Amino acid sequence: MSDRIVQYSPSGRAGAIKGFLSKFLGYGGAQLGLLCLVFFIVLAAVPNILVGPLETAGTATGDFLAPPSGQHLLGTDEVGRDVLNMVVHGARISLTIALLATVISLILGTTIGMTAGYYGGRVDVWLMRLTDFFFVMPSFVLALVITPVVLEVMGRGREILGFRPSLFVILVVIGMTSWAFVARVVRSQTLSLKERTFIDRARVAGSSNFSIMVRHILPNLVPQIAANGALVVAGAIYVETSLSFLGLGDPLQPSWGTLLSLAQRAGAASAGAWWYLGAPGLCALTVSLSFVLIGNALDDTFNPRRRVIP
Amino acid sequence: MTNSSQDKAPLLEIDRLSVDYGLKGVSLRAIDDVSFALRPGEAVGLVGESGSGKTTTAMAIAGLLSPNARVSSGVVRYRGNRLPIDDDAAMRPHRWSETSVVFQGAMNALNPVHRVMKQIAEPCVLKLGMSRSEATARARELLELVGIPADRGVAYPHELSGGMRQRVMIAMALACRPSIIIGDEPTTALDVITQAQILKLLGELRSQLNLALILITHDLSVVAESCDRVMIMYAGRIVEDGTVAEIFANPKHPYTRLLIDTIPNPANGKKIIRPIPGDPPNLISRPPGCAFHPRCPSAMGVCATEVPGLDKFGRARVACHLHRSSQEDKVAIHA
Amino acid sequence: MPDAADILRLESIKVHFPIQGGLFDRVLNRPAGAVRAVDGIDLNVRRGEIVALVGESGSGKTTVGRVITKLAQPTGGRLLFEGRDMTSVQGTSALRPYRHRVQMIFQDAYQALNPRHTVFDIVAEPLRSLRLVKNGTQLAERVSEALAAAGLNPPGDFVSRFPHELSGGQRQRVVIAGALAVRPELIVADEPVSMLDVSIRAQILQVLIDLRDKYNMALLFITHDLPLAWLIADRIAVLYLGRLVEIGSADEITFNPRHPYTIALRNATPQIGGNPCRAELPALQGEVPSAARVPKGCRFHPRCPLAFDRCRQEEPPTVEVGSRHMSACWLNER
Numbered sequence: 001m002s003d004r005i006v007q008y009s010p011s012g013r014a015g016a017i018k019g020f021l022s023k024f025l026g027y028g029g030a031q032l033g034l035l036c037l038v039f040f041i042v043l044a045a046v047p048n049i050l051v052g053p054l055e056t057a058g059t060a061t062g063d064f065l066a067p068p069s070g071q072h073l074l075g076t077d078e079v080g081r082d083v084l085n086m087v088v089h090g091a092r093i094s095l096t097i098a099l100l101a102t103v104i105s106l107i108l109g110t111t112i113g114m115t116a117g118y119y120g121g122r123v124d125v126w127l128m129r130l131t132d133f134f135f136v137m138p139s140f141v142l143a144l145v146i147t148p149v150v151l152e153v154m155g156r157g158r159e160i161l162g163f164r165p166s167l168f169v170i171l172v173v174i175g176m177t178s179w180a181f182v183a184r185v186v187r188s189q190t191l192s193l194k195e196r197t198f199i200d201r202a203r204v205a206g207s208s209n210f211s212i213m214v215r216h217i218l219p220n221l222v223p224q225i226a227a228n229g230a231l232v233v234a235g236a237i238y239v240e241t242s243l244s245f246l247g248l249g250d251p252l253q254p255s256w257g258t259l260l261s262l263a264q265r266a267g268a269a270s271a272g273a274w275w276y277l278g279a280p281g282l283c284a285l286t287v288s289l290s291f292v293l294i295g296n297a298l299d300d301t302f303n304p305r306r307r308v309i310p
Numbered sequence: 311m312t313n314s315s316q317d318k319a320p321l322l323e324i325d326r327l328s329v330d331y332g333l334k335g336v337s338l339r340a341i342d343d344v345s346f347a348l349r350p351g352e353a354v355g356l357v358g359e360s361g362s363g364k365t366t367t368a369m370a371i372a373g374l375l376s377p378n379a380r381v382s383s384g385v386v387r388y389r390g391n392r393l394p395i396d397d398d399a400a401m402r403p404h405r406w407s408e409t410s411v412v413f414q415g416a417m418n419a420l421n422p423v424h425r426v427m428k429q430i431a432e433p434c435v436l437k438l439g440m441s442r443s444e445a446t447a448r449a450r451e452l453l454e455l456v457g458i459p460a461d462r463g464v465a466y467p468h469e470l471s472g473g474m475r476q477r478v479m480i481a482m483a484l485a486c487r488p489s490i491i492i493g494d495e496p497t498t499a500l501d502v503i504t505q506a507q508i509l510k511l512l513g514e515l516r517s518q519l520n521l522a523l524i525l526i527t528h529d530l531s532v533v534a535e536s537c538d539r540v541m542i543m544y545a546g547r548i549v550e551d552g553t554v555a556e557i558f559a560n561p562k563h564p565y566t567r568l569l570i571d572t573i574p575n576p577a578n579g580k581k582i583i584r585p586i587p588g589d590p591p592n593l594i595s596r597p598p599g600c601a602f603h604p605r606c607p608s609a610m611g612v613c614a615t616e617v618p619g620l621d622k623f624g625r626a627r628v629a630c631h632l633h634r635s636s637q638e639d640k641v642a643i644h645a
Numbered sequence: 646m647p648d649a650a651d652i653l654r655l656e657s658i659k660v661h662f663p664i665q666g667g668l669f670d671r672v673l674n675r676p677a678g679a680v681r682a683v684d685g686i687d688l689n690v691r692r693g694e695i696v697a698l699v700g701e702s703g704s705g706k707t708t709v710g711r712v713i714t715k716l717a718q719p720t721g722g723r724l725l726f727e728g729r730d731m732t733s734v735q736g737t738s739a740l741r742p743y744r745h746r747v748q749m750i751f752q753d754a755y756q757a758l759n760p761r762h763t764v765f766d767i768v769a770e771p772l773r774s775l776r777l778v779k780n781g782t783q784l785a786e787r788v789s790e791a792l793a794a795a796g797l798n799p800p801g802d803f804v805s806r807f808p809h810e811l812s813g814g815q816r817q818r819v820v821i822a823g824a825l826a827v828r829p830e831l832i833v834a835d836e837p838v839s840m841l842d843v844s845i846r847a848q849i850l851q852v853l854i855d856l857r858d859k860y861n862m863a864l865l866f867i868t869h870d871l872p873l874a875w876l877i878a879d880r881i882a883v884l885y886l887g888r889l890v891e892i893g894s895a896d897e898i899t900f901n902p903r904h905p906y907t908i909a910l911r912n913a914t915p916q917i918g919g920n921p922c923r924a925e926l927p928a929l930q931g932e933v934p935s936a937a938r939v940p941k942g943c944r945f946h947p948r949c950p951l952a953f954d955r956c957r958q959e960e961p962p963t964v965e966v967g968s969r970h971m972s973a974c975w976l977n978e979r
Contacts, residue, residue, distance in 0.1 A: 200757075201751060204714050204744060206737065206744040206745070206775040207770060
């Protein structure tokens with residue numbers, strides 16, 4: 001019962017959001033990350049307006065492996081396509097895959113982590129062993145195993161949710177291999193939350209386990225999920241890039257990884273075509289980095305609150 | 311003890327001390343114009359609710375104010391010399407060797423990975439320049455002094471009970487032979503019987519080592535049995551100061567009176583609950599005039615506008631318009 | 646003593662938590678022992694009665710409260726509510742009628758309120774979960790009624806606030822409002838005022854006493870503070886290391902305690918006007934032993950200044966020492 005300083009608090013939820021935003025945007029990393037992200041989201045949203053439709057070998061306009069010039073700002077590839085055009089279109093593919101994979105990962109990870117942490121005992125043991133399994137599962141191996149199955153089941157050339165089968169596989173694989181990390185974080189947080197007195201109060205109030213998880217535990221997990229979600233996106237972009245680079249991408253829907261793979265096969269590195277490798281590589285790096293910066297800033301923003309409400 | 315200590319020169323003098331906290335660019339007054347003197351061997355209780363400034367007062371005396379606190383006016387004198395209370399480095403020689411603090415949470419204040427013996431010996435080595443073996447001997451002596459068998463010194467903090475840990479804290483505070491001990495709610499986290507043991511120990515040590523004690527607590531009844539003098543704080547100011555007997559028998563300030571009434575007292579046999587209306591003020595919205603006037607049953611017009619001074623009544627002091635010394639005011643009250 | 650008016654009865658309730666032994670013990674399938682948090686407690690609460698459960702930390706008083714509110718499952722004994730055995734009733738829907746009638750108030754109101762829910766949601770939660778209202782209008786009515794009864798006036802000022810926007814006293818009132826929104830017949834209050842500022846305590850106590858007077862609610866008041874128990878309760882039960890050592894009317898326990906532990910507790914409690922009963926007893930040494938190593942015989946004997954041989958051998962029975970005044974001490978036999 002020592003001297004406390006009562007905190008100022010603008011009233012209600014709007015005030016809380018305002019306070020959060022001002023604190024979050026106070027971090028330089030958050031500003032930089034958001035700025036980069038907005039730039040790439042604009043690219044991904046309206047690629048046709050910015051650079052016209054995706055060029056193919058048939059519609060290619062430039063020389064082979066021409067360095068950057070006034071006409072082709074980022075040069076051209078080995079069949080004369082504009083690299084800028086492909087990178088902007090690649091932004092759409094890469095970001096969509098990463099974000100959708102993250103949604104899958106967060107839903108799976110939160111559900112499994114929260115269930116394991118809340119029920120404990122045998123449920124916890126089995127769910128966590130499952131988590132461990134996916135935690136150590138290399139995404140590349142899983143992709144190799146799943147791809148033929150998906151292709152067989154769906155047939156080549158069909159599209160699911162606008163994705164060609166191989167991209168859909170990448171999406172599912174990233175989602176399945178990254179949720180384990182989320183599940184671990186969510187479980188440990190749930191373990192400490194369920195010991196809190198307001199959970200006891202909810203039980204005395206007659207709330208069911210499901211209602212306690214959804215109404216009491218989940219809202220208090222949001223800070224952790226948000227902060228880690230941003231890191232998961234960064235990881236997803238990285239994994240997507242590397243899987244595509246290894247040849248699991250789809251040339252008809254080229255992501256940055258696919259572009260890197262094409263550049264590698266065209267011998268861009270030995271030909272000194274730095275623009276062909278550099279442009280998609282730098283994009284992937286920048287977007288991953290901005291998500292990491294945003295994730296860290298979110299963590300820093302939420303952390304003091306976690307200390308206030310231990 | 312009270313009578314003899316009255317004659318001695320004060321050990322510690324706090325003179326018109328005010329401390330502000332800077333919070334989000336706003337300056338908030340935590341304690342306002344606090345003055346009192348502490349004589350050698352005297353035990354003073356500093357009683358108040360949260361936000362009353364009792365802890366800030368004690369931390370200011372020990373030079374342990376938080377970085378966002380600022381001493382805006384006033385001085386603290388120890389044996390006549392001004393203490394650099396807002397300078398952490400300059401306070402270091404004084405702290406622990408002259409003034410020690412016993413905190414509330416003993417578990418947080420002790421390092422969990424070191425044996426308690428080592429933690430008690432540490433200040434002896436650092437402050438008194440003792441050798442390791444001398445310090446260990448001193449630590450054993452201190453443990454026995456606070457009622458722990460010296461052989462228990464090999465224990466780690468988590469192996470001790472709450473009461474034992476608090477005894478270790480007291481032993482650490484005594485390591486450099488200070489003349490003042492500040493107890494910041496030293497028994498709040500303890501059980502009733504353990505609390506009685508610790509208070510008894512503090513009382514014994516006080517007469518044995520001629521220690522002066524400043525006991526910070528929210529519990530008036532703790533003060534009743536272990537202090538000579540009580541100071542009641544409200545919203546950063548001292549509102550009443552007097553001997554324990556005086557204050558409990560004849561409280562002058564309405565706040566003190568109401569506070570005493572809220573303590574269940576089987577001795578008078580009356581099961582009556584008399585709540586004090588309203589909430590304690592916080593630093594941000596301190597009422598003008600006397601800070602207690604919105605909750606005070608005897609508030610008058612002047613209370614809302616004028617801050618009452620801490621007037622002397624013999625040895626006691628009261629800050630209340632009901633007790634202004636001038637005769638007209640008294641007439642006005644009874645009219 | 647079965648009583649027609651008993652609303653709640655505990656019959657030799659036990660809560661033992663098994664101790665996870667080391668690897669060696671597990672391989673040999675050897676039980677590692679148990680923490681006997683509650684070790685055979687008989688207690689009854691009558692309709693409209695306020696019973697105080699007094700004890701130090703480790704006495705099991707909080708666990709008893711959790712057994713009654715079905716937050717902890719007893720390992721032995723029976724829990725009877727209006728004569729019906731509730732011991733083995735479990736599950737959200739099976740417990741709904743019981744939860745409707747037994748509610749709880751917590752010590753730390755700040756911890757007991759979900760920081761992300763508004764006051765309205767907090768108070769409405771039991772009404773919704775227990776399906777006690779038919780529509781939104783009725784819900785809003787019941788919520789404001791509960792807030793007003795808990796002293797949060799006008800209720801409209803508070804419904805959309807979050808817990809961190811309230812003072813400590815107001816938060817505890819919200820917890821109380823949540824408990825009484827369902828109009829329960831018994832409220833278990835676990836140290837409801839110990840975290841509050843001294844000047845606020847009396848306000849909260851007044852609210853609790855009003856509930857009894859207005860709605861004839863029974864109250865089990867868990868506290869470590871004997872004078873406070875005397876102030877609020879009709880009867881006081883004193884717990885030591887998972888056992889009731891003494892139970893009787895508030896005045897009997899305060900002015901005429903029979904068990905040495907009760908006397909020691911009285912003497913240790915600092916008191917302004919001096920102690921009304923300074924029964925001669927040396928101050929206790931040491932602290933409450935761990936519930937994992939309960940002493941043989943009377944569990945208080947290692948610290949009892951009056952212990953004699955029999956206390957070290959046999960556990961004393963609980964016997965009547967006055968009108969409705971029971972005590973478990975071998976001295977009563979002398």
